[in-house]
Amino acid sequence: MSILVLAEHHDGALAGATAHVVAAAQAxxxxxxxxxxxxxxxxxxxxxxxxxxxxxxxxxxxxAYAHLLAEPTAALIAELAGDYSHVLAAASTTGKNVLPRxxxxxxxxxxxxxxxxxxxxxFKRPIYAGNAxxxxxxxxxxxxxxxxxxGFDAVGEGGSxxxxxxxxxxxxxxxxxxxxxxxxxxxxxxxxAKVVISGGRGMGNGENFKLLEGIAxxxxxxxxxxxxxxxxxxxxxDMQVGQTGKIVAxxxxxxxxxxxxxxxxxxxxxxxxxxxxxxxxxxPIFQVADYGLVADLFEALPELEQKL
Amino acid sequence: xxxxxxxxxxxxxxVKIRVKxxxxxxxxxxxxxxxxxxxxxAVEEAVRLKEKGVATEIVAVTIGxxxxxxxxxxxxxxxxxxxxxxxxxxxxxxxGAAKALAKxxxxxxxxxxxxxxxxxxxxxxxxxxxxxxLTGLPQGTFASEVVIENDKAQVTREIDGGLQTIExxxxxxxxxxxxxxxxRYAKLPDIMKAKKKPMDxxxxxxxxxxxxxxxxxxxxxPPAERQGGIxxxxxxxxxxxxxxxxxxxx
Numbered sequence: 001m002s003i004l005v006l007a008e009h010h011d012g013a014l015a016g017a018t019a020h021v022v023a024a025a026q027a028x029x030x031x032x033x034x035x036x037x038x039x040x041x042x043x044x045x046x047x048x049x050x051x052x053x054x055x056x057x058x059x060x061x062x063x064a065y066a067h068l069l070a071e072p073t074a075a076l077i078a079e080l081a082g083d084y085s086h087v088l089a090a091a092s093t094t095g096k097n098v099l100p101r102x103x104x105x106x107x108x109x110x111x112x113x114x115x116x117x118x119x120x121x122x123f124k125r126p127i128y129a130g131n132a133x134x135x136x137x138x139x140x141x142x143x144x145x146x147x148x149x150x151g152f153d154a155v156g157e158g159g160s161x162x163x164x165x166x167x168x169x170x171x172x173x174x175x176x177x178x179x180x181x182x183x184x185x186x187x188x189x190x191x192x193a194k195v196v197i198s199g200g201r202g203m204g205n206g207e208n209f210k211l212l213e214g215i216a217x218x219x220x221x222x223x224x225x226x227x228x229x230x231x232x233x234x235x236x237x238d239m240q241v242g243q244t245g246k247i248v249a250x251x252x253x254x255x256x257x258x259x260x261x262x263x264x265x266x267x268x269x270x271x272x273x274x275x276x277x278x279x280x281x282x283x284p285i286f287q288v289a290d291y292g293l294v295a296d297l298f299e300a301l302p303e304l305e306q307k308l
Numbered sequence: 309x310x311x312x313x314x315x316x317x318x319x320x321x322x323v324k325i326r327v328k329x330x331x332x333x334x335x336x337x338x339x340x341x342x343x344x345x346x347x348x349x350a351v352e353e354a355v356r357l358k359e360k361g362v363a364t365e366i367v368a369v370t371i372g373x374x375x376x377x378x379x380x381x382x383x384x385x386x387x388x389x390x391x392x393x394x395x396x397x398x399x400x401x402x403x404g405a406a407k408a409l410a411k412x413x414x415x416x417x418x419x420x421x422x423x424x425x426x427x428x429x430x431x432x433x434x435x436x437x438x439x440x441x442l443t444g445l446p447q448g449t450f451a452s453e454v455v456i457e458n459d460k461a462q463v464t465r466e467i468d469g470g471l472q473t474i475e476x477x478x479x480x481x482x483x484x485x486x487x488x489x490x491x492r493y494a495k496l497p498d499i500m501k502a503k504k505k506p507m508d509x510x511x512x513x514x515x516x517x518x519x520x521x522x523x524x525x526x527x528x529x530p531p532a533e534r535q536g537g538i539x540x541x542x543x544x545x546x547x548x549x550x551x552x553x554x555x556x557x558x
Contacts, residue, residue, distance in 0.1 A: 010469065069474065070437065070447050093467040097449050100402065100437035109403045109523045112432045122526065127431055128325045132334055135527040174446035174477050178462065182470035191468070195556070219557060227486070237452075237487055238470055243431070244486050246468070252556040262324070269534065273554045275546065281539075290537040290554065293546050303543040308557070 001030030001120060004058075004080060006073075006089035006098070007048050009038060014047035016192045017090035019154035022051050024147040025088055026155065027117035031055045034161075035080065037073055039066035049161040060166040067177045068094050072170035074101035079168050081106055081142055085120070091146040091247075092191075099146050108140035113247075115151030129243040129266035149191060150249035150270060183236050190239065193222035195252045196268070198241055199234070200226035202257020202278065202297060206234040211298070212256065214305040224248065224268075226258045242267035257297050260285025277301070309419035309456075309478075311354045311363040314409055314439075315347040315383050317376040318429045327530045334429075334528060343379045346424025348386075349484040352491040353454060354422055355387035362456045365389050367416055371408050371519065373397050377507065384502035385494035391507040396519055398512075401430070404519030406438035411515040413443050418479060420461065425450050425483040436483035446476040450485040 003025045008015040018034070025032045032053050036045040037060040045059040058080065064072045077098070081087055087102060089095030091113040103110040115133075116124040122137045123145065190196065197212050197219070209223065216223050224241040225234065241248055243266035253271035258264060260276070260283055268274070269288055276289035279296050286292040293300060319325060320340040328335045343351075357363040368383035370376045371394040380391040394408045413421060426433035440447035448454070448463030452471065455462040461476045466485045494502075512519045540546045550557045 067472070070440070070449070074441065093450060093465075096433050097437065097447070100434035101441040101447065103434070104403060104406060104438035104441035107403075109401060109521075110432070110434050110438075111523065112434060126531070127528070128319070128334060128429055129431065130531060131325050132327050133529050133531050134525060135529075137524040137526055139522060139524065174480075176475045178473040178475055180467075180470065180472045231486075236470070237466060238468065243428070252550070252554075263321075269531075273550070273556050274534075274537070275550070286537070286539070288534050288537075290535070291546055291549050292537060292539045293543065294539060295543075300543055304547070307543060307547050 001028070001085040002083065003028060003030050003032050003086040003088060004084040005032060005034045006077065006095065007034050007036045007044060008090050008092055008094055009036070009041060009044040012040065012043055014044050016154065016189070017092055017149040018048065019051055020149035020152045021088050021090050021147045022053055022155045023152040024114065024117060026053050027152065028086055028120050030085065033058055035060065035077065037065040037068060037076055039063050045163045049163055050157045050159055052155040052157065052159050054159050054161040057161050057163045058166050059163050060168065062169050064169050064172050068098065069172060069175050069177060070097045070101050071175050072172040073098045074105060075170035076168060077102045078105040080166070084142070086143045086145060088145050088147055091148050095146045099144055103144040106142055106144070108142050108144055109138060110144045110146070111136060111138055112146050113148045114145055115148050129262050130269065131262065148247060150247055183238050187216060188220065188222045190222045190224055190246050191248060194250050195219045195221035196224050196248050196250045197221045197254040197256065198224035198226060198258060199229055199256050200258030201228035201232060203229060203234060209235055211301040215301065215308065218305065218308040226264045255285050256301065258285055259283045260288065309363055310365045310367065310416060311357060312367050312369060312413060312416055312418035312421045313350050313354045313383065313388065314421070314423045314435070315351065315368055315370050315379050316344045316427045317341050317370065317372055317379045318344045318427050321345055321428055327528050331527050331529055333525065341375070343382050344424055344427045346426060346484050348491040349486065349488050350422040350424050351383050351386050351388065352489045353484060356489065357456065358387065367392060367418065369394070369409065369412050371396065371400055371405050380507060381502050382494060384505040385499040386492065390505055393507060393509045394512060394515065395509055396512050398520040400519045401521040401523055402432050402434035402438055404521060405435050406442055407517045408512055408515055408519055409439045410442040411517055413439070420456070420479060421481045423481070423483045425485055436481050440481040446480045448474060448476050448480060448482045451482050452485050452487045454482055454488070
């Protein structure tokens with residue numbers, strides 16, 4: 001068996017999610033190649049070559065792959081897929097955009113967001129917003145799979161894989177990149193943070209999210225939000241934790257003013273320790289919280305910041 | 309321009325699901341069903357494009373059992389002009405659905421196809437992308453804004469870390485994210501009128517496609533239950549527990 005992993009990268013740096021996907025590939029077993037596609041991504045390829053367990057890095061460095069638009073990137077992977085039994089990518093917005101297109105080009109099914117590998121053709125994945133776990137078996141010769149990064153521990157560094165250039169250049173006549181507006185943040189990335197503190201509708205407004213910042217700074221935490229807080233316009237949507245936002249599984253998740261709707265729980269209930277601060281003691285979040293504090297967040301947050 | 313909208317009948321998003329005792333699947337008997345929330349957003353976007361004069365006709369399509377016609381009637385009540393039901397009792401997954409939709413696209417030749425980004429039952433997030441691949445069309449997934457101008461679609465996409473805007477040549481496939489729009493409710497007179505709108509029922513074999521799932525569902529289990537937690541009485545106690553009991557902060 002041989003496995004191709006699509007590398008995830010941002011701003012010329014390899015993203016942490018890739019090391020989790022390589023771990024999933026190791027669980028499947030076989031030779032693991034990493035595909036680095038993009039424009040001016042030699043540094044990404046070097047970083048990928050250092051990941052434990054990687055046999056070879058295939059580097060497709062060309063303007064056609066800038067911003068990893070779905071059409072050229074899927075065409076590239078479909079071109080390379082013949083050499084492999086499995087194609088894996090992180091279940092990020094990039095992986096979710098590109099891989100189903102690859103699967104259909106190869107006339108095979110895709111298995112989305114696996115959280116465990118049972119055997120090279122059998123996987124576990126959450127369905128119904130994480131309220132059930134399905135075990136599924138693929139009979140396709142080529143398995144196309146997206147991996148939920150929080151389901152697998154990242155591999156370390158210490159490898160020294162060779163880097164080999166890919167000559168194939170995909171046509172990209174149908175789609176054009178116009179612009180990107182990325183939210184600026186000095187805090188750790190939400191999906192990779194060890195500690196996450198999230199605010200919900202109970203925060204009242206966007207200004208009050210400042211109450212979370214001091215605590216986040218002291219704990220080295222990322223700040224998240226519930227869908228209610230995003231829909232109310234308190235914070236931008238890339239902060240959303242939930243079925244339709246980011247899936248996180250930090251060591252510590254602090255939910256502040258969040259009721260705990262199914263949609264939100266789907267994004268955070270695999271956290272190691274969950275703390276809920278809510279003034280409504282009947283809020284469903286207390287059913288999953290290891291430590292619950294029934295209190296007014298406007299009193300509890302400043303006190304918590306001071307005592308940390 | 310004709311707009312094709314794909315909708316799916318799923319369990320209502322407020323229902324707390326139960327796994328069957330034999331672990332074969334989720335129990336859907338006597339459970340409230342509804343249109344998938346992302347599909348509602350897709351229908352709404354098509355209707356808004358028609359209201360702006362961009363779309364001339366809206367065709368709603370679904371693949372599934374006879375009962376799924378309820379969701380097509382909902383789409384018709386919301387503003388779709390006619391509906392196509394690809395009727396099957398098979399368990400259909402994304403690839404099968406995309407193959408059936410590709411045949412409908414081939415027959416209808418829409419200028420734009422809108423789907424939800426994912427269905428809340430299988431949480432797959434695949435069908436739109438697969439349909440784009442099978443039809444050879446460009447894709448604008450996770451759209452939070454769609455602007456149609458001069459035979460192009462400018463699509464703003466929700467990506468990890470922010471927003472990305474791309475331009476696609478039409479025809480194109482777009483999948484909706486939550487913030488694309490706020491779907492309207494169907495009005496009673498429109499629900500009545502929707503009963504008279506045309507609905508074309510076809511079988512997968514009429515379309516010449518095989519929709520049955522190729523991925524075997526071996527087992528469905530409830531997720532691991534979390535241990536019941538405790539309530540603390542004060543911030544001091546909380547900090548103490550986190551430091552000394554859970555040891556997640558130092």
